[in-house]
């Protein structure tokens with residue numbers, strides 16, 4: 001499962017509920033990168049300046065981080081990708097990798113929230129990259145580089161779009177309904 005949405009859409013909150021419910025690993029590239037930065041690893045040193053600027057970390061760093069993780073045993077039954085892919089290039093690389101491993105994506109969930117609500121949520125969150133200038137840059141990066149993935153996955157029949165405005169419970173209800181549509185009950 002891939003989870004797509006702009007920064008501040010509530011992906012983290014909803015992803016936590018999803019992985020608890022489905023008992024699958026939560027692979028958040030943002031969380032992995034922040035851990036690498038705080039541990040001062042090589043990946044962390046290479047990612048830090050891009051994250052501070054609200055820009056995308058270069059692909060080789062991301063692939064190094066994720067490559068080992070996706071092939072770990074606990075990912076065999078399935079997993080939730082949160083924050084990856086973020087570009088068409090990353091999406092194509094993921095498709096190639098999944099085709100080779102014989103386990104294609106089941107669904108791509110898009111959490112949709114308008115820009116004004118996003119900005120308000122982000123400004124209230126207080127993370128290091130939640131300063132107004134950086135927020136603007138991250139929203140711009142999303143529009144330019146990540147939004148094209150919506151059409152890419154829609155064309156493959158994989159996309160489910162969910163309205164991200166409302167309480168966490170309301171949004172989670174919508175997500176569960178969207179996922180149930182795709183999977184026959186058994």
Ligand code: AMP
Nearest residue numbers: 029030050051055056057062083084086
């Ligand atoms: P997030 O927690 O998903 O908002 O990610 C925080 C920051 O980590 C982003 O602003 C990027 O700088 C970086 N990042 C996370 N995932 C990726 C990715 N798939 N490709 C490039 N950069 C990423």
